[in-house]
Amino acid sequence: MSITTIQTQPIDGQKPGTSGLRKQTRTFMEPHFLENFVQSIFDGIGGAGGKTFVLGGDGRYFNERAAQVVLRMAAANGAAKVIAGQGALLSTPAASNLIRKRGTDGGIILSASHNPGGQDGDFGVKFNSNNGGPAAEDITGRIYEATKAISEYRILEAHDVDLSTVGVTTLGDMEVEVVDPVADYQALMEDLFDFDALRALFSDGFSMRFDAMHAVTGPYATAILEGALGAAPGTVINGVPSPDFGGGHPDPNPTWAKELMDLMMGPEAPDFGAASDGDGDRNMIVGRGAYVTPSDSLAVLAANYACVPAYEQGLAGVARSMPTSRAVDRVAEKLGIDCYETPTGWKFFGNLLDAGKATLCGEESAGTGSDHVREKDGVWAVLYWLSILAKTRKSVAELLLAHWQSFGRNFYSRHDYEDVATDKANALMDGLRSQLGDLPGQRFAGLTVAEADEFAYDDPVDGSRSEAQGLRIGFEGGARAVFRLSGTGTQGATLRVYLENYETDPTRLALAPEEALASVIRAADALAGIAKHTGRDAPDVTT
Numbered sequence: 001m002s003i004t005t006i007q008t009q010p011i012d013g014q015k016p017g018t019s020g021l022r023k024q025t026r027t028f029m030e031p032h033f034l035e036n037f038v039q040s041i042f043d044g045i046g047g048a049g050g051k052t053f054v055l056g057g058d059g060r061y062f063n064e065r066a067a068q069v070v071l072r073m074a075a076a077n078g079a080a081k082v083i084a085g086q087g088a089l090l091s092t093p094a095a096s097n098l099i100r101k102r103g104t105d106g107g108i109i110l111s112a113s114h115n116p117g118g119q120d121g122d123f124g125v126k127f128n129s130n131n132g133g134p135a136a137e138d139i140t141g142r143i144y145e146a147t148k149a150i151s152e153y154r155i156l157e158a159h160d161v162d163l164s165t166v167g168v169t170t171l172g173d174m175e176v177e178v179v180d181p182v183a184d185y186q187a188l189m190e191d192l193f194d195f196d197a198l199r200a201l202f203s204d205g206f207s208m209r210f211d212a213m214h215a216v217t218g219p220y221a222t223a224i225l226e227g228a229l230g231a232a233p234g235t236v237i238n239g240v241p242s243p244d245f246g247g248g249h250p251d252p253n254p255t256w257a258k259e260l261m262d263l264m265m266g267p268e269a270p271d272f273g274a275a276s277d278g279d280g281d282r283n284m285i286v287g288r289g290a291y292v293t294p295s296d297s298l299a300v301l302a303a304n305y306a307c308v309p310a311y312e313q314g315l316a317g318v319a320r321s322m323p324t325s326r327a328v329d330r331v332a333e334k335l336g337i338d339c340y341e342t343p344t345g346w347k348f349f350g351n352l353l354d355a356g357k358a359t360l361c362g363e364e365s366a367g368t369g370s371d372h373v374r375e376k377d378g379v380w381a382v383l384y385w386l387s388i389l390a391k392t393r394k395s396v397a398e399l400l401l402a403h404w405q406s407f408g409r410n411f412y413s414r415h416d417y418e419d420v421a422t423d424k425a426n427a428l429m430d431g432l433r434s435q436l437g438d439l440p441g442q443r444f445a446g447l448t449v450a451e452a453d454e455f456a457y458d459d460p461v462d463g464s465r466s467e468a469q470g471l472r473i474g475f476e477g478g479a480r481a482v483f484r485l486s487g488t489g490t491q492g493a494t495l496r497v498y499l500e501n502y503e504t505d506p507t508r509l510a511l512a513p514e515e516a517l518a519s520v521i522r523a524a525d526a527l528a529g530i531a532k533h534t535g536r537d538a539p540d541v542t543t
């Protein structure tokens with residue numbers, strides 16, 4: 001086996017986004033594209049020599065091929081060891097756990113998360129640091145610089161490593177340990193949650209449906225829910241990972257998890273429904289006839305911390321991304337703990353978790369998690385909800401109503417305008433940005449602007465500053481509209497408009513969200529000119 005050094009040139013468009021580098025699969029399969037980026041990761045982190053990495057992905061098309069390339073390049077770059085998930089599979093939270101548990105120097109996760117997979121879909125590569133979390137901005141910045149300066153990469157000429165069997169093997173001088181992707185993760189869940197209480201819930205006849213969306217959580221959910229907890233066979237649906245996610249869009253929201261939503265809103269609904277995304281870090285929670293917004297989910301988890309052994313001593317603090325509704329802020333206030341507001345992107349929670357400032361974190365984009373790993377965690381969120389249901393023996397709908405009665409309800413919705421021409425999306429954002437100073441006091445669709453700014457974040461742990469993280473407009477009475485361009489899209493620009501309205505009137509807590517948000521939806525369009533700039537009269541996706 002010999003190490004080959006291949007001459008290459010920088011390839012445009014290798015700047016990591018909100019969550020690693022995501023591109024169309026075809027782009028990743030172009031000559032040198034993957035290799036350039038992997039070499040840039042190694043160069044950006046100061047070399048791979050003597051280091052140990054975790055490696056796994058969500059099973060999408062090109063996953064195993066890419067894993068073999070990463071292995072050969074890691075060996076050629078002098079890595080000491082790679083711990084790989086069997087079949088090159090690892091959910092993102094399971095990879096985070098392995099990095100932490102084994103004390104590795106980081107990990108490479110092959111995933112485009114909730115984006116569709118397949119030859120015509122997307123692929124992605126993400127580097128996580130030794131704390132188990134997505135690399136911080138200074139590291140992704142160095143990786144990006146490396147992509148622009150690259151002139152060669154190193155790769156071992158060798159046969160594929162057998163990733164189908166658990167065990168230890170070698171590739172050149174590097175050790176490769178293939179591990180069961182579920183085992184360590186399941187052990188962690190058993191540490192955090194009271195599995196006996198959850199087993200008792202299911203043995204009392206509690207019914208559930210978990211939609212793995214043909215993605216990576218299938219094996220995890222089957223082993224934990226049906227295996228360890230005794231949920232009825234068939235509880236997990238779409239549980240076998242497929243390279244193109246069964247032709248679907250593995251994003252757990254009411255639009256893409258429609259099969260589950262229809263079931264939960266219909267007469268045959270089980271007690272509880274949940275879904276997770278391509279790489280297993282996102283989650284959707286839905287009760288019988290009751291969809292739980294991710295923002296509400298975070299607030300309910302925080303308010304019910306005492307239902308979970310791992311958190312019953314209390315929460316150090318909570319954190320949410322800026323566009324996430326402020327429901328959790330009210331819980332934090334009542335609990336007397338800090339609530340942090342961070343830019344979109346799980347990486348921004350890393351420092352707060354490492355410093356012990358926050359225990360629970362969440363994002364409107366269907367992510368919730370805690371300090372148990374440094375990623376959001378879909379199956380964890382499901383087990384947390386099950387713990388609350390087991391302890392209170394209330395339905396999801398009852399729990400939600402009780403929550404709103406004590407804290408008020410933050411009605412919430414996100415409107416996405418996808419694949420908008422980049423110049424048009426930028427024109428909308430630039431136009432709005434330029435007006436921010438003049439907005440306070442002006443009225444739009446009957447709402448008066450109280451404050452308007454562009455969000456910037458000063459990290460309280462390392463002092464770094466992240467600017468231009470979204471435009472936020474607060475209205476008198478507590479409504480809010482936030483505008484941002486997605487950092488994870490692969491085609492054109494995606495405009496996200498986050499809409500929120502706070503309600504405490506007990507007679508209005510059960511309103512339909514569209515009704516409670518009608519005025520702020522109109523105001524958002526009036527002040528940003530959404531229809532005018534995008535030429536669209538309705539969002540493509542509403543969550």
Ligand code: G6P
Pocket residue numbers: 018019113321344345346347363365367485486487488489496
């Ligand atoms: C990924 C990240 C999340 C982020 C989400 C939305 O899932 O892990 O932390 O909230 O993308 O990002 P976007 O930039 O598309 O709104």
Ligand code: ZN
Pocket residue numbers: 092112113114277278279280281282
């Ligand atoms: Zn994901």
